[in-house]
Amino acid sequence: MNALIQGASRGIGLEMLRQLLRRDPGGRFVATCRKPPAATDLQALAAESGGRVRVVALELADEASISAAADRSGEFVDELQLVLNAGGFLHRTGQMPERRLADVAGANLLASFAVNAAGPLLVAKYFQRFLPRRDRAVFASLSARVGSIGDNRLGGWYAYRGSKAAQNMFTRCLSVELVRRHRGLICVALHPGTVDTELSRPFQARVAEEQLFTVKRAAAQLLDVIAGLAPEDNGAFIAWDGQSVEW
Numbered sequence: 001m002n003a004l005i006q007g008a009s010r011g012i013g014l015e016m017l018r019q020l021l022r023r024d025p026g027g028r029f030v031a032t033c034r035k036p037p038a039a040t041d042l043q044a045l046a047a048e049s050g051g052r053v054r055v056v057a058l059e060l061a062d063e064a065s066i067s068a069a070a071d072r073s074g075e076f077v078d079e080l081q082l083v084l085n086a087g088g089f090l091h092r093t094g095q096m097p098e099r100r101l102a103d104v105a106g107a108n109l110l111a112s113f114a115v116n117a118a119g120p121l122l123v124a125k126y127f128q129r130f131l132p133r134r135d136r137a138v139f140a141s142l143s144a145r146v147g148s149i150g151d152n153r154l155g156g157w158y159a160y161r162g163s164k165a166a167q168n169m170f171t172r173c174l175s176v177e178l179v180r181r182h183r184g185l186i187c188v189a190l191h192p193g194t195v196d197t198e199l200s201r202p203f204q205a206r207v208a209e210e211q212l213f214t215v216k217r218a219a220a221q222l223l224d225v226i227a228g229l230a231p232e233d234n235g236a237f238i239a240w241d242g243q244s245v246e247w
């Protein structure tokens with residue numbers, strides 16, 4: 001199996017790549033992040049992979065960068081059986097999740113939508129050429145339960161919730177369109193649970209210890225879910241334990 005791991009520099013994406021290398025000794029992996037020279041953990045993993053990992057620069061908020069990343073990937077793989085979108089953000093310098101309406105800022109909203117929603121959709125646009133026509137393949141985007149509209153009882157976190165809900169809609173649209181040309185494709189949105197990464201760090205105090213997964217556990221759970229996906233899962237929103245999440 002060959003895979004694209006988009007967002008492989010750290011967190012869940014990096015650990016999924018690490019485990020995929022072990023699970024699939026014959027696989028070749030395109031691993032992306034914004035600044036490859038700064039991604040030291042990823043570079044170390046690539047160096048010890050025996051040439052099975054190609055690190056490629058990809059900025060989700062820049063369509064030209066995604067297009068160029070697909071071209072570079074074509075020098076390394078012909079086909080991808082897994083396209084995994086793990087890149088995304090909840091907070092960054094100068095942007096924390098909004099507690100209330102007064103915290104909403106237009107530029108921050110657009111930044112979240114560009115990265116979390118438009119980014120994975122544009123990855124689909126430029127990487128669809130690597131998807132097999134008939135054989136089984138998976139297009140999976142890491143979403144979040146807080147992006148569920150039906151499950152939203154707390155409010156707040158406008159930019160993140162809204163961008164993940166939009167990402168979910170795009171995944172669902174892809175599940176309808178792409179399967180017409182790629183018969184064995186399964187498109188899913190995946191909720192990894194709350195995972196101990198930089199993304200969740202500022203909010204972990206409120207999370208019960210048993211509900212905070214290590215990246216090792218989260219990556220293993222997600223890879224098990226991906227391995228068990230069946231054609232009827234195309235278009236689903238699925239959590240780390242295989243349970244479906246309401247839209």
Ligand SMILES: NC(=O)c1ccc[n+]([C@@H]2O[C@H](COP(=O)([O-])OP(=O)(O)OC[C@H]3O[C@@H](n4cnc5c(N)ncnc54)[C@H](OP(=O)(O)O)[C@@H]3O)[C@@H](O)[C@H]2O)c1
Binds near residue numbers: 059085086145195196
């Ligand atoms: N951790 C959780 O509890 C949790 C819960 C639910 C959902 N998720 C989702 O799971 C995914 C992975 O989260 P994580 O916890 O692993 O986060 P993380 O440790 O902060 O890693 C985020 C990854 O996204 C990449 N990224 C961020 N902004 C980017 C951009 N503009 N362009 C390209 N790549 C970008 C980062 O690459 P750089 O090194 O280039 O910044 C990094 O590889 C996210 O989509 C997140 O929403 C996480």
